[in-house]
Amino acid sequence: MSKKFVTAINCMDGRTQEPVVKYLKNKYGCAFIDMITEAGPNKMLAEGKEKAGVLSIKRRVEISVFRHKSQAVAVVGHFNCVRNPTGRDEQKKQTLKAIEEIKKWNFPVKEIIGLWADRKFKIRRINTPTVGAWYVYILESQKKTLYTGITNDIEKRMAAHKNGKGARFTKVFGFEKLLYSEKLDGRVEAMKREAQIKSWPKKKKLALIAGKSV
């Protein structure tokens, strides 16, 4: 990672500048932060309504990435924002959405992160869900019982189940076949769906597998 520049898309709010610079210098060991400021940029990027504003941010990130060789971009939201007077949870969602939008620009950066400046303007990292598709799956054991699990690699996971390495369940009951899989957006979503399906009676699981709406 370039040791010189990191990019921040920050609110124009003066309270957020120094903490963000300090946090990013410390995290990346970089010398400078290219600070791109707007009023409530996480909201702007998430909503995409202000096209000229979004384009302006994009142009400046482009300079930072291509001219300064910045390899990380941080999107910042903060407490008590005039332009975006929502709480942490809503801004967290907006920031994650903003990260998705920035990814679409296809800039050669290694990392795009979300930050939150809390009421004391202490900077906290917003955890991004594991990138890419995750799957929830239901398999049938040799004893005709069902097992629900998650994975980001179906083939690899099924091979592990077949070899008795996937889970205690298949080690004990054996693997018969994969009955169902469903693609979800990230690990967290997959875990939620897994918990939901696991809570269902077998009949309802079979309905899902059969493609009936449940």
Ligand SMILES: [Zn+2]
């Ligand atoms: Zn603000």
